[in-house]
Amino acid sequence: MKFQDKEHLYGNNNKKQMIPKIILIAILVTIIVLVTPLSYPLFGSSLMMNKSMQSSTSSNVDSIKKETLPSTSLKNCDIFSGEWVPNPKAPYYTNKTCWAIHEHQNCMKYGRQDSDFMKWRWKPNECELPIFNPFQFLEIVRGKSMAFVGDSVGRNHMQSLICLLSRVEWPIDVSYTHDDYFMRWKYPSYNFTIASYWTPFLVKAKQESSDGPTHTGLYNIYLDEVDEKWTSEIEDFDYVIINGGHWFTKPMVFYEKGKIVGCHYCLLENVTDLTMYYGYRKAFKTTFKALNNLENYKGVTFLRTFAPSHFENGLWNQGGNCVRTKPFKSSEARLEGTNMELYMIQLEEYKISQKLAKRNGLKFRLFDTTQAMLLRPDGHPSRFGHRPEDNVTLYNDCVHWCLPGPIDTWSDFLLEMLKMERVKSKKERPHIE
Numbered sequence: 001m002k003f004q005d006k007e008h009l010y011g012n013n014n015k016k017q018m019i020p021k022i023i024l025i026a027i028l029v030t031i032i033v034l035v036t037p038l039s040y041p042l043f044g045s046s047l048m049m050n051k052s053m054q055s056s057t058s059s060n061v062d063s064i065k066k067e068t069l070p071s072t073s074l075k076n077c078d079i080f081s082g083e084w085v086p087n088p089k090a091p092y093y094t095n096k097t098c099w100a101i102h103e104h105q106n107c108m109k110y111g112r113q114d115s116d117f118m119k120w121r122w123k124p125n126e127c128e129l130p131i132f133n134p135f136q137f138l139e140i141v142r143g144k145s146m147a148f149v150g151d152s153v154g155r156n157h158m159q160s161l162i163c164l165l166s167r168v169e170w171p172i173d174v175s176y177t178h179d180d181y182f183m184r185w186k187y188p189s190y191n192f193t194i195a196s197y198w199t200p201f202l203v204k205a206k207q208e209s210s211d212g213p214t215h216t217g218l219y220n221i222y223l224d225e226v227d228e229k230w231t232s233e234i235e236d237f238d239y240v241i242i243n244g245g246h247w248f249t250k251p252m253v254f255y256e257k258g259k260i261v262g263c264h265y266c267l268l269e270n271v272t273d274l275t276m277y278y279g280y281r282k283a284f285k286t287t288f289k290a291l292n293n294l295e296n297y298k299g300v301t302f303l304r305t306f307a308p309s310h311f312e313n314g315l316w317n318q319g320g321n322c323v324r325t326k327p328f329k330s331s332e333a334r335l336e337g338t339n340m341e342l343y344m345i346q347l348e349e350y351k352i353s354q355k356l357a358k359r360n361g362l363k364f365r366l367f368d369t370t371q372a373m374l375l376r377p378d379g380h381p382s383r384f385g386h387r388p389e390d391n392v393t394l395y396n397d398c399v400h401w402c403l404p405g406p407i408d409t410w411s412d413f414l415l416e417m418l419k420m421e422r423v424k425s426k427k428e429r430p431h432i433e
């Protein structure tokens with residue numbers, strides 16, 4: 001049994017393995033493979049359907065962040081600047097209590113021996129970040145809806161959230177389609193809906209070839225065109241969490257106004273290499289513009305910033321791996337190179353769009369996970385994202401995050417931001433009315 005896993009790095013795979021056992025039997029497994037054909041290992045007795053599948057910040061960054069960060073009524077605190085500190089009480093779920101753990105992020109199942117990587121919490125420099133309280137979260141989002149828009153790291157977060165919320169309630173599948181890339185879940189007692197939208201490039205994209213110069217596919221990216229698969233449905237959401245990054249390392253041909261304008265490592269004659277950064281910037285520009293232009297959209301948009309991967313001693317396809325078992329201290333890791341570029345582009349485009357959004361009465365917020373995740377080389381599946389004998393192209397996954405694991409902290413951030421949102425809207429209301 002093998003699964004060919006060229007796309008594993010980018011985890012474009014399934015979403016439907018998060019199905020409550022009760023209704024599982026009723027659900028017909030349809031394997032939808034959009035990019036490369038994949039076959040999946042059979043995971044023995046598992047009831048789940050297993051189909052699937054980058055501080056120091058410069059002063060520039062600081063100035064951008066200062067202006068955009070939410071603050072509590074109590075004091076100004078940048079919750080995203082801090083350190084990981086031990087938390088013996090973690091984790092708050094296990095692979096036995098939560099069925100929503102993606103197969104490739106179920107690290108304990110595949111033999112990871114150390115568990116210290118689960119036992120940390122984020123301590124902002126100037127305040128405390130409370131551990132996620134699922135009851136409080138569900139009260140705040142009662143009657144609301146939340147969309148995760150982007151790639152498999154966004155899905156990784158959604159699944160972590162489902163696990164954290166499972167102490168209170170399991171969601172039911174209310175998906176509109178059988179397409180695993182577009183799942184929708186509802187928390188019945190709270191009338192809270194979460195949905196995931198698969199759009200790894202955020203804008204309209206088409207796979208031109210499954211091979212390409214690096215044998216990881218060649219993509220046509222229409223940088224000035226929205227991906228209607230998500231933009232057509234997003235208006236109704238109260239919270240929209242946007243993410244993207246890892247897919248932009250693939251070979252791409254860029255289109256604008258329907259014409260080729262350049263590419264990233266496409267090795268095509270007469271096509272200028274504009275680098276991935278060109279495409280990345282434009283994709284975010286188009287995405288934010290789309291949100292700003294939606295007629296009925298009233299939601300809060302969160303830009304969940306790039307979460308660095310941690311391949312050491314080689315690239316992902318050249319033997320690189322992530323074998324550390326402890327977080328870095330903030331003094332031990334610097335945001336640099338590609339991680340820094342991608343992050344800065346996000347911040348710059350976010351800043352531009354946020355000004356526009358403000359004028360339109362829309363809320364754009366920075367969900368700034370980059371620094372915290374830069375410090376977590378220990379939190380990836382590495383070789384524990386599959387059985388040892390499985391023939392996978394990305395043998396060592398240093399992109400996604402083990403569950404339970406450091407990505408659970410994103411829900412700590414999220415809840416804190418939602419709480420601040422309430423404080424803000426109370427403050428802002430007198431001006432609006």
Ligand SMILES: *[C@@H]1O[C@H](CO)[C@@H](O)[C@H](O)[C@H]1NC(C)=O
Pocket residue numbers: 046095096106108109
């Ligand atoms: C959970 O992890 C344990 C190892 O800690 C493993 O033996 C077991 O198969 C896993 N269970 C599931 C349901 O993934």
Ligand SMILES: *[C@@H]1O[C@H](CO)[C@@H](O)[C@H](O)[C@H]1NC(C)=O
Pocket residue numbers: 143144145191193
């Ligand atoms: C559930 O929430 C939606 C908005 O997400 C709202 O339109 C609907 O009326 C709510 N239903 C109930 C029963 O409260």
Ligand SMILES: *[C@@H]1O[C@H](CO)[C@@H](O)[C@H](O)[C@H]1NC(C)=O
Pocket residue numbers: 269270
């Ligand atoms: C590239 O440009 C040259 C000079 O304009 C032209 O002769 C050639 O046909 C072009 N190649 C392709 C593949 O378009």
Ligand SMILES: *[C@@H]1O[C@H](CO)[C@@H](O)[C@H](O)[C@H]1NC(C)=O
Pocket residue numbers: 002004391392
């Ligand atoms: C692993 O998969 C690759 C690509 O499908 C294939 O070329 C190779 O022969 C496989 N190796 C083994 C040992 O199955």
